[in-house]
Ligand code: DX5
């Protein structure tokens with residue numbers, strides 16, 4: 001059965017001086033999840049924010065908080081993100097040698113566990129951990145920055161991961177360069193959770209609702225789930 005399309009706007013490209021308003025406005029504009037991009041300046045060439053931001057956002061919305069950890073090592077910080085109020089905690093396959101331990105730790109903290117793979121990483125990297133994850137995050141740009149162009153070749157990998165995970169309760173999330181133009185191909189390949197940063201926030205708060213609806217409708221039309 002086709003899973004409903006979920007929209008997970010990222011606050012990465014927001015003006016951090018206005019983050020409270022951005023989160024409340026995205027919530028009101030129809031976001032399903034709020035995607036929180038955590039970057040350490042080591043695993044990726046940029047620094048964003050840590051658990052304190054997750055805690056602050058937690059006070060502003062009841063939506064699912066989806067923490068995408070682009071940090072290495074991740075294990076020493078998993079408890080802090082759980083305590084801060086993240087609902088889903090995603091770690092990268094490329095971030096450390098003990099992926100099972102990281103995912104088991106996230107589940108032991110009572111959170112949903114996600115595994116992320118970079119565009120250059122084959123799907124075989126996640127095969128050993130499929131019993132331990134609730135979500136696979138397929139990067140469609142190299143992580144580190146918002147506003148990059150979608151890499152179309154990733155759609156074939158999404159298709160293979162969708163086949164690998166068939167019959168399991170695993171969300172397939174695509175992240176990077178998602179717009180109303182690129183969402184259809186990603187959704188057709190099997191992605192059911194769409195992260196959007198710049199395309200969600202462009203034009204300011206009065207555009208958020210239309211931005212999210214435009215991406216959602218494009219994906220739903222492409223997958224035949226649009227009513
Ligand atoms: C990239 C981040 C993405 C990014 C998405 O490293 O993981 O979540 O913020 O931004 P856009 O949609 O602008 O590519």
Ligand code: ZN
Pocket residue numbers: 010035036037068175195
């Ligand atoms: Zn992300």
